Amino acid sequence: MRVLVVEDEPALAFRLQQVLEAAGFAVDVAYDGEDGWHLGDTEPYDAIVLDLGLPKIDGVTVLQRWREAGRTAPVLILTARSRWSDKMAGFNAGADDYLTKPFEMDEVIYRLRALIRRAAGHAQPELVCGPLRFDSNSGRVTIDGLPVQLTAQEFRILAYFLHHPGRIISRTELMEHVYDRLFESDSNSLEVLLGRVRRKVGAGLIRTVRGQGYVLAEPEAG
Amino acid sequence: MTDAPAQRPALSLSVRLIAGAMVWLALMLAIGGGVLAVAFRDTVEREYGHRLDAMLRGLIAAMETTPDGTVKLARPLGNPRFGQVYSGWYWQITPPAGRAVRSRSLWDGVIETVAGGPALHLRRAKGPNGEDLLIAERDLRLPGTDGVTHVLIAGGLNEIREGVRRFDLMLISALGLLGAGLAVAILIQVRFGLRPLRAMTADLDAVRNGERARLAERYPQEVAPLAKAMNSVLDKDAELIERARTHVGNLAHALKTPLAVLSAEVESGQDKTVMLDQVRTMRRLIEHHLGRASAVAGAERVLGLGVPVRETAGRIAAVLGRVFAERALSIDIDVPADTVFRGHREDLEEILGNLMENACKWAAGRVRVSARQSASGFELTVSDDGPGMAPQQAAEAARRGKRLDTRSPGWGLGLSIVSDLVEVNGGDIAFSRADIGGLAVHVRLPNRT
Numbered sequence: 010m011r012v013l014v015v016e017d018e019p020a021l022a023f024r025l026q027q028v029l030e031a032a033g034f035a036v037d038v039a040y041d042g043e044d045g046w047h048l049g050d051t052e053p054y055d056a057i058v059l060d061l062g063l064p065k066i067d068g069v070t071v072l073q074r075w076r077e078a079g080r081t082a083p084v085l086i087l088t089a090r091s092r093w094s095d096k097m098a099g100f101n102a103g104a105d106d107y108l109t110k111p112f113e114m115d116e117v118i119y120r121l122r123a124l125i126r127r128a129a130g131h132a133q134p135e136l137v138c139g140p141l142r143f144d145s146n147s148g149r150v151t152i153d154g155l156p157v158q159l160t161a162q163e164f165r166i167l168a169y170f171l172h173h174p175g176r177i178i179s180r181t182e183l184m185e186h187v188y189d190r191l192f193e194s195d196s197n198s199l200e201v202l203l204g205r206v207r208r209k210v211g212a213g214l215i216r217t218v219r220g221q222g223y224v225l226a227e228p229e230a231g
Numbered sequence: 232m233t234d235a236p237a238q239r240p241a242l243s244l245s246v247r248l249i250a251g252a253m254v255w256l257a258l259m260l261a262i263g264g265g266v267l268a269v270a271f272r273d274t275v276e277r278e279y280g281h282r283l284d285a286m287l288r289g290l291i292a293a294m295e296t297t298p299d300g301t302v303k304l305a306r307p308l309g310n311p312r313f314g315q316v317y318s319g320w321y322w323q324i325t326p327p328a329g330r331a332v333r334s335r336s337l338w339d340g341v342i343e344t345v346a347g348g349p350a351l352h353l354r355r356a357k358g359p360n361g362e363d364l365l366i367a368e369r370d371l372r373l374p375g376t377d378g379v380t381h382v383l384i385a386g387g388l389n390e391i392r393e394g395v396r397r398f399d400l401m402l403i404s405a406l407g408l409l410g411a412g413l414a415v416a417i418l419i420q421v422r423f424g425l426r427p428l429r430a431m432t433a434d435l436d437a438v439r440n441g442e443r444a445r446l447a448e449r450y451p452q453e454v455a456p457l458a459k460a461m462n463s464v465l466d467k468d469a470e471l472i473e474r475a476r477t478h479v480g481n482l483a484h485a486l487k488t489p490l491a492v493l494s495a496e497v498e499s500g501q502d503k504t505v506m507l508d509q510v511r512t513m514r515r516l517i518e519h520h521l522g523r524a525s526a527v528a529g530a531e532r533v534l535g536l537g538v539p540v541r542e543t544a545g546r547i548a549a550v551l552g553r554v555f556a557e558r559a560l561s562i563d564i565d566v567p568a569d570t571v572f573r574g575h576r577e578d579l580e581e582i583l584g585n586l587m588e589n590a591c592k593w594a595a596g597r598v599r600v601s602a603r604q605s606a607s608g609f610e611l612t613v614s615d616d617g618p619g620m621a622p623q624q625a626a627e628a629a630r631r632g633k634r635l636d637t638r639s640p641g642w643g644l645g646l647s648i649v650s651d652l653v654e655v656n657g658g659d660i661a662f663s664r665a666d667i668g669g670l671a672v673h674v675r676l677p678n679r680t
Contacts, residue, residue, distance in 0.1 A: 091518060093547070093584030094577040100550045107554070111514050113507075127556050134557065 010125055010168050011035040011186045013052070015045030015071070016060045016087065025058065028114040033148055033164040034121070035189040042066030049075050053185050054082045055125045055169075058117065061088040061099065069102045076103035083124035087112065122146060129172040136171045139227040141210055143171045152210060162187060163206050170215060170225035179222040244428065245421050252417045256410060264406045271398050275391045276365065280353045283367035286310070287351070287384045290322050294382070296373050302326050302380065312336065317360040319387025327378025342366065344381045356385070363388040427451050431458060438465065475524070482520040489513045522581075522648035537571025538579050540602045540611075547584050548600075555591050562587070565601040572609055573678065574656065582652055585645030586613040586672050593617030597667055608658070611674040614665030625662040625670055649674070 012034045016022040019040065026036045037052065039045035042063035049057055049071070061068035072084055083105040088095065091109040099107055105128075106120050126134065126145045136143040140153045150157045150167060159167060165187045170178065180199065187202075188194045203223070207215055215225050286308070295305040302324050312318040313334040323342050325331040331341070340359025345352075347370050358364045368383035427450050434446045445465045446458045489509040496506050541564060548562040572579040583600070590598040594615035602611045625646065649672075653660045658676035665671035 091521065092577060093580040096584065097546065097550065097580060100553070105553055109518075111510065123557065132557050132559070 010055045010165055010172075011037070011053075011189065012121060013037050013039065013045070013048055013054045013057045013082075015039045015042070015049070015057065015063065015068070017041060017063050018060075024114070025117065029058075029118065029121070030161065032118045033161050033168065035165055035187060035192070037190045040064075042068065042071045046071040046074055048190075049080060049082065050078060052190065053182075055172075055186060056121050056128070057082050057084045058121065059084050059086050059104075061086055061090070069098060072099075072102045072104060081128075083128045085117070085120055085124060087117075118148075119146060122148065125172065131172070136174075138171060138174050138225055139214060141171070141214060143168065150210075157209055159206070159209065162202055163209070166202060166206050167210065170223075174225050177218050177222050177224045183223065244425055248421045248424075249417060252421075253414060256413050256417070260406050260410050264402055267402055268395075268399050271402075272395050275395055279365055279386065279388075279391050280367060283353070283365060283384050283386050284351050286322075286386075287367045287369060287382060290324070290384055291369070291371065291382055294324065294373075296375055301329050302332050302373075304332070308334075317358070317362075319358065319360075319362055319364070319385075319389060321358070321364075321385040323381075323383050323385075325381040326373075327376060327380060342383060342385060344368070344383065346370070347381070355388070358385065358387070427454055434458075435461075444469070478520060478524055482516060485516045485520075486513055489516075519647055519651075522651055537573050538576045539568075540570045540572050540579065540583075540604075541566040541568055543572075543576070543579055544583055544587070544600050544602070547580065547587055551587055551591050554588075558591075558594075558596075560591055560594055560596060560598055562591075562598045562600065565599060567603070570602050570604045572604075572676075574676070578652055578656070582611070582649050582674060583613075585649045586611075586674070589613075589645050589672075590615035590617075590669075593619070593669055595668075599665070599667060606678075607675075608678050609676040611676075612671055614667055614671035615669040616665070616667040617669035619664060619669035623662075625672070646672070 010033065012029060014022055014025050014029070014036055016025060016038070017040050022038050022040060026038050029036045037048055037054075039048050043065040045059065045063065046066055048054075059068050059072060063071070066074075068086065068088070072086075075082075075084075084103065085106045085108060086099045086104045087108050087110060088099070089110045096107050105124055108116060108120065122145045123134070126136070131145075134144060134146045136145060142151045142154075143149075144151075148164070148168075150159060150164070166183065169183065169186050184194060184199055187199075203215065214227075215223055217223055289308060290304075293304045293306050293308065295303055297303060307313075308322070310320060312320040313322060313336050315336050316338045318336045320334070321337045321342060322334045323331055323337065323344075324333075325344055333341070337359060342356065342358075342364075345354065345368070347368050349370055349372075352368050354366050354368075356364050356366050364385040365388055366383055366385045368381065370379040370381055372378075373380050431446065431450065431454060434443070437443045438445065445462045448455075448458065448462075450458045489512045493506055493509045496502060496509070544564045544566060548564060551562065552560070587598060587600060590613050594617045597616045599614045600612070602609070604610075650660050653674055653676065656676050658674060661673045661675075663671050663673065
C-alpha cells in the first residue's frame with residue numbers, strides 16, 4: 010500500500026512519514042501544492058493525505074485538479090480549520106475524509122486504512138481469503154487464527170493482494186504499490202520478497218499467472 | 232481592484248448648496264429685473280400717449296374750417312417746439328379735400344396717415360429725420376365738410392428713452408446690490424448650517440486618533456441619529472474587542488496549566504500518556520474557544536436571507552455518508568421543503584454538522600433529523616438509535632465541552648460548540664431519550680425580527 014503525504018510543515022511531514030511507514034505503508038512526501046499535485050497526478054497512490062494550507066497551490070485546488078483529471082485515489086484532508094463550513098468546502102472539492110489539526114497519528118492510520126479498504130470495494134474491516142485473515146483496522150494478519158510476522162515490505166505486498174483478491178496483478182503494478190518513489194528496486198528483489206511472503210502464508214495462496222503476473226486466491230480443493 | 236479610472240469625489244455639500252442657491256438667485260433676479268424694466272417702459276409709453284392725446288384734443292379744439300373747406304388753426308399751440316424744424320414734435324391735419332396742414336417743425340415732410348377711426352389710435356413710426364416717433368391720431372367728421380379729416384400729433388420717443396435708460400441703470404444697480412447681499416446671506420447660512428457636520432468630522436478624526444472614545448451627543452436632530460448609530464457601532468466594537476480580549480485571556484490562562492504539566496513531564500518522567508492527555512486537553516480548549524469565538528462573532532453580524540434547512544441537512548448527510556461509509560447508516564431527513572433558517576449558513580452548518588456527526592458516531596443504524604419553522608421559532612431535533620447517554624450526561628458535555636468518549640475524538644466538543652452557538656443566538660438546547668432508542672438533541676432558536 011503506497012500513500013502520498015502533502016504537508017508543508019517539515020516536522021509534521023517527517024513524523025507522518027515515520028508513523029505511516031511503521032504502519033506498513035510506502036510513503037512519498039511533497040512539501041508544496043505544486044509537487045503534491047504533480048505526484049498525485051502521475052503516480053498510482055492507494056491513498057493521499059493532503060494538507061489544505063499549502064504553498065504555491067492550495068490544497069482544495071490541488072484536489073479539484075486531481076478529480077477533474079479523473080484521479081480517484083481516496084483523499085484524507087488535514088486542516089487546522091474545524092468549522093463545518095470549511096469541511097463542506099473540502100468535501101465539495103472531492104475529499105473522502107477529513108481530520109482537523111492537531112490530530113493523533115493513530116487516527117490518521119485508522120482513517121487511511123479504512124479509506125483504502127473502501128476504495129477497493131470492501132465494506133467490512135476484515136478481509137478474508139481462505140485461512141488468511143487481515144484486520145484492516147489494526148493491520149494484523151493471521152492464518153488460521155495465528156498471527157503472521159511480516160516485514161514492512163512483505164506486509165505491503167500481502168495487503169495489496171488482500172485488497173484485490175482474485176485479480177491478476179502485474180509485476181509493475183505490484184512494484185508501484187509496494188515501493189516508494191525513491192526506492193531502487195529490480196524485479197529480482199520483488200521475486201525474492203514474494204517468495205518470502207509465500208513461505209509465510211502458504212505457497213498455494215499466491216499463484217503466478219504466466220506472462221501476466223500474480224493472483225491471490227483460495228487454493229482449489231484437492 | 233480593477234484599473235478603472237479613479238472616481239471623482241462627490242461635490243461637497245457646501246458647493247452644492249451655494250451653487251444651487253446662487254444659480255437660482257441669479258435666475259430670479261434676472262427675470263424680476265426684466266419684468267420690472269418692461270413694465271416700466273410700458274407705463275412710461277402709455278403716459279406719453281396720454282400726453283399726446285391731450286395735445287391732440289387741444290389741436291382739435293384750435294382747428295377752424297374756412298368756408299372754402301380748408302382747415303387752419305385759430306390760435307397757435309402752446310408748445311413752441313412745434314415751430315422748431317425737426318424738433319421731434321409734429322402735428323398734421325389732413326382734410327378730405329385740399330392740402331394737409333402741418334406744423335412748421337415738419338418743414339416739408341409728411342407723416343403717412345393710416346385709416347383709423349374716431350377713437351384715439353397710438354402707433355410708432357419713423358419721423359422725417361429718421362427719429363422714432365409715437366403718434367396719436369383720430370379721424371374727425373368736421374361740420375360743413377364731406378368725408379373725414381385726419382388729425383395727428385407726434386412726439387419723439389427720445390424724450391422718454393432717456394428716462395427709461397436711467398431707470399434701467401438704477402434697476403440693475405439695485406438688483407446687483409440685492410444679489411450681493413443675498414449671496415453673502417447664503418454663504419453665511421450654509422456655513423452656519425453645515426457647522427455640525429464639520430464638528431462631526433472633527434469628532435470622528437478625534438475618535439480615529441484615539442483622543443476620544445465616541446462622538447458627542449450634542450448634534451442637531453437631523454444628524455443626531457447618525458452620531459447615535461456611529462456611537463452604537465463604536466460601542467459594539469469596543470464590546471467585541473473587550474470580549475475578544477477576555478477570550479484570548481481565558482484561552483491563554485487555560486492553556487498554561489497543561490503546558491506546566493507538559494514541561495514538568497518533559498523534564499522528568501516523560502510519561503507519554505500524561506503528555507498525550509495534556510495535549511488532548513489543550514486541543515479541546517482551543518477548539519472550544521475557537522468555536523465560541525466564531526459563534527459570538529457570527530451572532531454580531533446582520534442576519535441575511537433564510538438558509539434552506541432540508542438542502543443543508545442533505546449535503547451534510549451526504550458527507551457523513553462518505554465518512555461513515557462502512558457503517559451503512561440511514562439518515563432520515565424529516566424537514567419540510569420550505570423550512571428556512573433565519574441566520575448564517577455557517578451557523579446552521581455548524582449546528583447541523585456537529586449534531587449529525589455525533590449522532591452518526593453513536594448510531595447503530597439510524598439517524599433522524601427533523602426541523603420545523605413555527606411562529607415561536609426554529610426547532611431542530613437530531614436523534615440516533617445508539618446506546619444513547621443519560622440526558623444529564625449530555626447536558627454536562629454540552630456545558631463543559633467535556634469529552635465523554637475517547638474512542639471517537641472530538642465527541643462532546645461538538646455538543647459544546649453547538650451549545651455556545653445556540654446560546655449566543657438566544658435559543659436553548661435540551662436532551663431526551665429518542666423514540667428510536669438513543670439520544671435526541673433538541674435545539675430551539677427564537678425568530679429574529
